[in-house]
Each structure stands twice: as C-alpha cells, then as structure tokens.
Amino acid sequence: MKKICFYFQVHQPFRLKRYRFFDVGNDHYYYDDYLNKHILKKVANRCYIPTNELLYSLLTEFKDQFKVTFSMTGLFLDQLELYAPDVIKSFQKLASTGSVEFLSETYSHSLVSQASQEEFVDQVNLHRSRIESVFGLTPTVFRNTELVYSDATGEAVAKMGYQAMIGEGAKHVLGWKSPNFLYYNVLNPKLKVLLRNYKLSDDLAFRFSNRSWSEWPLKAEKYIGWIKATPKGEEFINLFMDYETFGEHQPLESGIHQFLEAMVRQVVKDRNLCFCTPSELAREYQPVAPLSVPYPSSWADEERDLSAWLGNEMQKEAFNKLYSLRTLVLQAQDQALTKDWAYLQASDHFYYMSTKFFTDQAVHNYFNPYNSPYDAFINYMNILSDFIIRLEKKTKRVRYKGIPLEELAGQNLDEAIGAYENILKQLRKKRNTTAKSAGRQDPVSTKLPDKATKTTRAGKKGKN
C-alpha cells in the first residue's frame, strides 16, 4: 500500500508600496493596499474559492479516505480578514470535515530561523495560537518558510515539541537516497523529517500546463502510474506544493481541477493506494536513517539553498539590519510597530532583491511589483529607515555620532563619555549663571506668561 501525502502551502505577503526617501519620517504606512487587495481577490476567485469547493465535495464524499494538509501563514490569514473574510469561512468549512490537517510555521513567512532563535520561537508560537483560534486544531508537524531545513533548525523545532518537520528532498541533501522514506534529525533523533518528492510535486506545480513538456498533457492515469512505479519498499510519496498551483500557477483552463478530481477518485478506488497526512506518517512509520544537513536547504531554484533570499550584499544588508532591531521592538511594546515588524520580515521582500532573477526570470517575476532588484532594495531600505526612526523615537534610543549608545565600544565609548561630560559641565554652568542672574535682577523669564497673554490679546484685537 502506497500512501500519498498532499500538503499545500498558502501565503500572500503584504507587498510594499512605492516609498521614496522623502517619505522617510513623514509617512508611516508602508503597504500597497490596492495591489494586495487586487492580487488576493484575483487569486481567491481563481484558486482559493473554487479549489476549496472542489476539495470540500471530495472530502465529504470520501470521508476519511481522502485527506489534505495545509500550511497557512499568519500574513495570509491577516489579509483574508482584511479583504476576503468569506475565504476564511471556506477554509474553516474544510477543517470541519475532520480530514484536514494544519501545519505549524512562522507567522510572517520569514527566514527568522537564520537570524534569531528567540524570535523564531516567538513567531512559531504566535502562528500556532493563530491556527488554534481560527481552526480549533493544534499542529504537531512543522514546516519552515520555503522549506528551509538544517540540522540546527531541526533541533530547535524538536525543542519546541514537534514530532516531525518537513524538508526538501534536494539532491545535495539526499545524494542517492530516496525522499519516499522517513528520516531523523542528526542532532535530535526524536525529530522525524519528511521530505518533498520534488520531481512528482513539480510535475504538477511547474510543468502541468507546459505544452513543450514531453509529458503534456498529463492525465491522472499516467501520474498515478508514476507513483505506482516507485520501488516497492518506498511506502509514501510527499506531494508538497503551493496551493496556488490549482487555478493560479496552473490556470483552471489547463484542466488542473479535473486532473485533481480524477486523481483523487482513482486513488480512492485503488486498493494499493491511499491518502494520509504528515502527522499520520510520523506516527505510523519509523525513520530509516539520519539526515545530515549542515547547511540550510530550501525548495527554491536549481540550487535548493538560501541564495534566492540571502545571496547578495543587498539582501544581507537588509536582512541583518532588520533583525538587529529585535530588542528595540520588544522594548517598544507598541502594537503598530510590532505588526510592521512582522510584515517586514516576509521572505518575499528579500526574494524581490535577488539578482538571480536575471537568469531565473520566470519564477522570480511572479507577482513581483519591482522593475529590478535594485529598485526593490532601495524601496525596502527607505521603509526600514522610517521604521527605525519610529522605533528609536518610541524607545528614546540615543545615538552618538550615528552609533546607538548600546553599540558603542572602545575608543568611541570613551569619546562619547568625554563629550557628554563636557556637555553636562556646560549645561550645569549655564544653569548656575542663570540662577545667579535671576536672583539679582528682575527676571524676564518669570514675566513670560504675562507677555504671552498680552501678545495673544493684541493679536485678537488686530484681527477684529
């Protein structure tokens, strides 16, 4: 019996509006509402709503014989609340069938696992409680943004109490091994690792409607044949892809819905095939081998690494700058700032800055609001500059020669102390002399209120 595990990723970022440097310090709203609403509505009409309907009819028809799994970012749920609350209801309806599982991930669809462990844990917890409150289900399997996986990240996830985590079945990770088995984390063997079968997943996600593909048109029979043709001992196939595959990446006219429906019907009928969820796999199977991934892998591009988000200097500068602000954000305890902080972390912003897009243009251009990576970087940095100004105002952060006081060290620190002592001395001196002169003469300052009222009265008279 071969098991098919369907998991769909659902995410939409809050795209940033055109933000010029002259807006810095003046305009504190960063999002392109029109574009975000437009894209969300479009994708909802082409994908979320019709595909949810199809899945609901299949789930109710086949009861526990058909199962699907979703991972939804917090940003996606936030956007649905703003622009398409009915879509939340339709997802809740799916969840009510009892055959739908939800995964844990980062709230912001962020790469925080590469920056800060504490923030990573915070974001995962935030996301979990959001899923619990919307769907009443507690996830037990974790998927990291863009399927980023490394030994260290896996260990951190195990520490949070998850039984399993999802990763990419990348060639440089697996070598000769097959993704159709369960593995375990080398640092913490308790954490089971499920790997994406990228060949079969991408046949649907990327190639389905491609007419120059040798296998076009892809029918359910043929696809199921491929699944059955996997070696005997391999007991499950992980088909992980963007939910937008159904209707958006692969348009409805390509027949993707008909394919999905036919496939589900044939699998249910087939005695040698069935559906399952990641948590069932993790419960039912024992891992066959440890998986060693010292450097982070992901599900993007040919390289399956982080180079699409953190490959060039611009991306690194923006990323490091962003995460250097964590302590300030916590200190500020401001709702609006915390929200912007979450939205600015979305990996999409860094993706737009990728210079790989000159070669991998097709995928990188998708929904990309910028003309060039340079454009994306400048826009993001302008917004981040404004965000920092707000943070520093709120937390009353003081800088000396442009360096925040808490980061001063060595010679700079001594210099700053000297400079401030000098200023203090001058200020004290000034206070002393003004106090003395105030004692001796009729002080102008005490009469100031009088004077002020007089001028306003005079002003009023003038106006009359």
Added chain:
Amino acid sequence: MFGWEFPPHISGGLGTACYGLTQGLAYHGVDVIFVVPKAYGDEDQSSLKLLGASQIPIRKRNYQFKTSGIPSEDQSSPEMVQEMLYIEIGSGLVPYLSPEEFEQYIKDRLLAGDTYWSGKFRQVTPESSEYTEIMGTIDFTGRYGPDLMQEVSNYSIIAAEIAIEQDFDLIHAHDWLTYPAGIAAKNVSGKPLIVHVHATEFDRSGENYNTIVYDIEKSGMMAADLVVTVSNLTRSIVINRYGIDPGKVVTVYNAVESDRDKEPAQVKKNFDEKVVTFLGRITYQKGPEYFMDAANKVLKHTDNVRFVMAGSGDLLRKMIRYAARLGIMEKFHFTDFLKGQEVDYMFALSDVYVMPSVSEPFGISPLEAMRSNVPVIISKQSGVSEILKHAIKIDFWDVDAMADAIHGLITYNGLSSMFQEYGKGEVENLKWEKSALELKNHYLNLLNSTS
C-alpha cells in the same frame, strides 16, 4: 568608412565608437579605409587658408592598431599589428552642430580672429600612428563657405573621388554628415552602402527637427543596402519615423574599450560627502535639468552629498542660473568641459553617475563609469539600458525616482558593493571585438546577397 571624427580629435561618442569598431574590425581581419574631414588647427593649416582654399588637402596615412591580449582562432600571433588606411580631408565640418549653430560658429570664429576649437576636444592619444604619404591635393572648384550643407556636399564630392581611386568592397557611412558622401561613393562605385545611425535628428533636436537634416538622413537610409542602428530604440525610430523597411535595419550595440592596462586614477577626496556626477554635453538631449531637480530633492533631505555637472553646452548658462535660483550652488558644482585625464579623475571621485538623457541612441559614458566601479543610474530612454542589467533604470522625467535612486546609492552600502561586484564584470564583457564580429557578419551577408 566615412566618419566625421576620429581620435585624437573627438568631441563625443561617435569618434570613440568609430575607433572601437575599426579596431574590432581590424582584429577580425577586415581592411578599413577611414575617411574623415579634417578641421582641426593643430596641424599645419591656418584657418584662413582652410576657409579660402580652392584646393582640398588630402592626407593619407597608415593607422596602426596593436591587437593585444586575446589570441583569436584565425590569427597565429596574438601581438599582431593591424593596419588601416586613414584619409583626412581638409574641411570645415564640425561635429554635433546644427546647420544654424554651425553658421554662428563660423561667424564667431571669424570675429574672434579665428581661434581654433582644439582645446575643446578630448585628447585621446592613439596607440601609434605614422604618416606614410601625403597625397597632395585634389582639385576642387566648389566654394568653401560658412555653410554646413555646403561642407557636406563638398565632402561628398571628394568621397566620389576617393571611391574612384580606392579599391574596396563595401561603403560604410557614420551619421548624417557622411550619408551624402556614402551615396556619392555608391553611385560611382556601385558597391553596397551601409549607413550607421549613431543618432537621429529626433535625438538631437526633439520634435523641432531640422527638415533638411531629416531629408539627408532619410535619403541616406533609403539609398543604403543596410542600416545599422546602435540600439533597438534607434532602430524603431528609423523604422517608424523614417519609414525604412525593417528587414534592412539591424542593431549592433556599441561596446567599451577595456581599461585593464590603464593605471586607475588616484584622486584624493578632500571632503566627506558623496559625489554624484552628470557628465556630458549640457544640451536638451542629455536632460540636465532633470538631474538638477533630482539633486535639489536629495539636498533637501540630506547634507552628505555634492553634485557635479561636468561638460559644456548650450544649456550650461541656463543651468547655472537655475542652480542659483534653487539655492543649491553650495553643493552643486560645474566643471565645464573635461578633457581626457580629467574624465578619469572625475569618475574616480564619483560615487554615483547619472545619465538622465531624454533621448540617447546608445550612451557609452555609463559603461565608462561602470568600468571605473561607479554605480550608474540611466534613463530608460537610452539604448544602453537595453543591454545593461546592473544599473538602475528610471524614466528621465521621473525626478522622484531619480532622487530616490541617488539617495539609495549614497546611503545603503549594500547597493554600491553590489555594483562593484557585478557592474564591472558586465561591462568588461561588452567588447568591441564582439560588436565588430556582428558587423562583419552583416557585411558578409550583404556581400553574399548582392553578388
């Protein structure tokens, strides 16, 4: 090949392009006879003699290229000296002036008791050149006068003479001043004509174009067997505004000479501010006022920057007055025309280079900036934006975007290091040898189809 300027006497991009192309063609084994009008006073002619002459002096010399470095398949020795026959014709032709400006220029020159413009030209020293022969003069009965059109037509008469005398397979004419020469040469020799469009009248003058120049351009393009444009932007102008059959218009992009052998200019900056540079003729075509508007916006928000407008042109005075009116002269500097070495210094001093051209058929200068590790902002209305990836591209009129890009480049360090990493490599891949090879292939196709 008929040109109108050639190093060391160049006043703009055309001379550089002709030099690069001929050098590249020589590298690929194409023999070139290069004909230019000679109007510079630093040789043995005086202006009066030039103006009053009833004979046109013609000078022939062998121009030598050293093709250094890259060995190619069909040449055994990489250090091969290529020779090109170089012909100069005494003429009053001055590049980059409209007929009206030319008239004024001649008048001014006479009034001032004739001082030559030589100081104004960038002195680029050719690698080596030696005279082999002075041909003497060709009798010519036409009148020399302060009329550009007359000069153009004189040039074409001599071109016909040269076409009778010399042995060649193809005629290649660069820009409108030489088109009549190209047509004349074609008429007497029957050889195929290629016209090379480095700029059109629309680029130079906008919609207030000179109809006589337009007519000359159009007749050149019509008579040509092949029209070569420096970008697809120019190609579409040639097709749409001149009504030329798209089938005979091809694009061959310009390139930039490698400066690998050159010592990087060492300049010590005596102030902390970042430097943002505009370098080019200060004319309508180059969009200097947009640069100034953007500078004004940036200066309103940050102190840490200085702007430089290097070059001269008919809008220079207007620009100075404009800067004064905006009250930014403290941070906005004019250098007037920069020569050879000074250009390198300027690049070495710059942190950002901006080319806000309203209409730029190609635009080699951003490539020179990138070669010197300077990040560039270029207008989308330039031909060079079709081939550059590692540049910020903006619409020339979008002053906000320009200001934002300038601010980004001087503020966020990640950006400039990106340009340093990728920009230089990108530019070094744009070699004249490549452009020349494309051109050679077009030559061969043309010869095959016409014979």
